[in-house]
Amino acid sequence: MRSRRLTALALAAALLGPAAAVGAAAAPATAATTVRSHCTVTMSTTRPKQYSSTTARISHVGSRAKVVVKAKYKTTTNTKSTTATTAGKASVTYRISRATVGRRVPVTVTAKKGSHVWTCSTSFVPRHR
Incomplete structure (x- = not known):
């Protein structure tokens, strides 16, 4: 299970660049909904x-x-x-x-x-x- 998540993160980082890897590790932001x-x-x-x-x-x-x-x-x-x-x-x-x-x-x-x-x-x- 952990290896799948790491693979998904690695794939996202490869497709979206270094910013995706940083964003993936950070805690999810709570957006104010209108x-x-x-x-x-x-x-x-x-x-x-x-x-x-x-x-x-x-x-x-x-x-x-x-x-x-x-x-x-x-x-x-x-x-x-x-x-x-x-x-x-x-x-x-x-x-x-x-x-x-x-x-x-x-x-x-x-x-x-x-x-x-x-x-x-x-x-x-x-x-x-």
């Missing part, structure tokens, strides 16, 4: 008029998680950050201004707390005022 979950995001108005506002309402994220919301317009991406409440909710308001009428604006949300990451997305479509 836990991914889904959150929920809704827009207060999915068809907002130009020069009005719409609010992204986020829920089902961790208590006090750091939340980043990105709205991708035709020529720019508007990024806003906030912190979720202890109930795991947050909101971010976007001013529509002169956004291209009829062009869908994807909104993505990423919330992080420790090794836990929540993601969700939605969109809105600006219309004439």
